[in-house]
Structure formats: C-alpha cells, structure tokens
C-alpha cells in the first residue's frame with residue numbers, strides 16, 4: 001500500500017514514540033499526586049508545555065492540552081462565545097472550515113441563538129481581508145478562520161485577518177491543526193488570540209491536541225472537575241500523549257525546512273502531471289498559497305468515492321478531501337463553496353505527501369491515475 005493521505009493522519013515518529021514509552025509504566029504517576037511518582041509526571045507535563053510554548057512563542061500558561069484538535073476548536077468557540085454571552089454576540093466563520101468549527105458554530109447558533117455569519121471565500125477557498133472587513137460589526141465577539149485547509153490546502157492570510165479583528169476589538173481564533181506540520185505557528189507573528197493544534201497531523205499520537213489561549217482571553221471552562229489546565233479543561237493529564245505531542249511539534253518546527261524540501265517538488269510534479277494528462281481536471285485550492293505537501297483536484301463526471309475504491313484496489317491510499325465524509329453521496333461543502341457545479345464537485349481527489357513518500361511512489365501513482373479516472377468516468381456515463 002502506498003500511503004498518500006498524510007492530511008488524514010500521520011504515523012507516530014519513532015523518536016516521539018520513544019519519548020512517550022516511559023510514561024505508560026515506569027513513570028505512570030498522576031501529575032496531581034503529591035508523592036514523587038506524581039511529581040515526575042507533573043514535571044513531564046510542565047516540560048512538554050514549555051516545549052510547546054517555545055514553538056508558539058508564547059507563555060507556557062497560555063497552552064491548554066486537550067484530547068484532540070476537535071476539542072481545541074470546541075473549547076475556543078464554545079468557551080469564547082459562552083464567556084461573552086451577555087455582551088456581544090456575532091460569530092463569524094467560513095463554510096470552508098473543518099466540521100469541528102463549522103458544526104460547532106451552527107450548534108451555537110441553534111442552541112444559544114448566537115447569530116452566525118458565513119464569511120465569503122474566493123474561488124481558491126481563501127478568506128480575504130475584504131470579506132472579513134465586510135462582515136464585522138460592532139456586535140461581533142469572535143471570528144474563526146482556519147490557517148490551512150485540510151481539503152484543498154489553501155493557506156489563509158492569518159496575520160492580516162487577525163489585524164482586522166484586533167482593530168475591531170474582536171477575538172480571533174485559527175484552526176492550525178493542518179498548518180502546524182509545515183507552517184510557522186508563532187502566535188505573535190500571527191497575532192491570534194486562540195489557536196488549535198492536533199498531534200496526529202504532525203507525526204504525534206492521535207487523541208491529543210492543544211489550544212493556545214492568549215493571556216486575558218475570557219473562556220468558559222470546557223470540562224469542570226479537578227483544576228487541571230488552569231481550570232479550563234478538567235481531567236487527569238494524558239501524560240504520555242502530552243509528552244508525545246510536544247516532542248512531535250518540536251520536531252516539526254526544527255525540521256520544517258527539510259520536510260518542505262522533501263515534499264514540495266513531488267507535490268508540484270503531481271499537480272503539473274495530473275492537469276496535463278487527465279482531461280477535464282482542475283486543481284482545487286490556491287495554486288501558490290497552499291500547503292507544500294498538498295495536491296487536490298476535481299474531475300468532471302467522476303464519482304470520487306468510486307475513484308478512491310479503485311485507487312485502493314490498485315494499492316494507493318488517498319482521500320476525497322475530508323477523512324470524515326466517506327459514504328456520503330453529497331458533494332463536499334468546501335468544494336461547493338468554491339462555486340463548482342455538482343458534476344465537478346462529486347469528483348474530488350486529495351493527495352497528501354509526507355515523510356515516507358518517495359519519488360517512486362509518486363511515479364507509480366501518476367502512471368495509474370489517468371486510466372482509473374477514465375474507467376470511473378465510463379462507469380459514471382453508463
């Protein structure tokens with residue numbers, strides 16, 4: 001099997017796994033315990049928090065560990081909106097967001113009546129400064145715009161958007177779950193108040209994430225109980241996973257240049273070759289402002305799910321965009337938001353590269369794809 005789905009998840013880096021192992025058995029203590037075993041675990045969590053803070057360029061008490069990227073998004077949106085429910089109320093986000101943001105926004109509107117406004121995106125799925133400027137009003141609490149899109153790879157101009165938010169006294173959240181593997185996540189360069197991360201998108205374990213919360217940002221606690229995570233998120237710390245998360249993020253930051261140099265030329269080759277060899281194919285997402293490991297396309301009159309099954313049978317693991325949408329016959333909301341008609345939008349394909357991708361993998365994929373697309377098209381026309 002050739003794995004070309006690194007945006008869905010990544011394998012745990014061996015160095016990360018080695019750091020995690022002692023905390024399952026030898027140093028298994030509860031960080032809240034007074035005794036030495038507990039203190040050792042607490043020191044590991046403290047060290048992990050400092051490691052994360054060093055990458056984000058923030059204070060360690062601004063880092064809140066969560067159980068995943070989705071939980072970090074939920075804490076940001078629910079926490080901020082509920083903390084401000086008596087004053088301002090509008091929530092701004094985009095239809096191109098991950099469901100952890102968009103569905104949370106919809107639920108907040110339904111359940112608590114916070115008015116929700118969808119920000120316009122351009123044909124590349126980008127939220128522009130103009131679209132945010134147009135949407136802000138003096139009754140807005142929070143704007144949430146993802147750093148890089150998981151389905152189409154587009155990178156949003158976060159620092160420019162955050163500046164607009166700041167000038168209008170609006171909180172700004174960014175979902176950086178997909179971005180952290182390849183982009184600079186320094187929160188002061190970005191100017192964000194809240195930022196979500198998830199471990200398994202950058203060679204850390206699944207089931208652990210973090211939310212950056214700028215000092216002074218009011219959030220309603222997410223899980224109540226023990227006072228863990230500065231009383232914002234109760235629950236005994238998942239020590240090995242927190243240690244793994246921090247090490248994986250540290251490695252992503254220190255090895256960023258090499259990792260980009262590894263994937264980007266192969267990504268460019270895929271984009272050039274697919275558009276040249278496959279009729280009725282289009283790139284989705286921004287042609288330049290996109291994640292360096294990310295290639296995504298739509299093919300006219302192709303059932304994307306069928307194509308994925310055929311690719312799987314041929315030995316290639318790819319995706320139609322979002323890992324959560326398999327078996328859904330409706331076109332992706334992200335692709336639809338770009339303005340594509342149904343006959344194009346149903347035929348989406350995402351190829352995402354990573355540490356173990358080789359030029360041979362890419363060649364073998366590019367050799368197989370055109371005939372599979374052609375076959376899928378014939379079946380569609382029957």
Ligand SMILES: *Cc1c(COP(=O)(O)O)cnc(C)c1O
Nearest residue numbers: 068069070098100150177178198
């Ligand atoms: C994967 C992903 C999430 C969800 O993260 P989990 O840790 O899987 O819950 C959120 N946002 C984006 C952009 C993602 O790619």
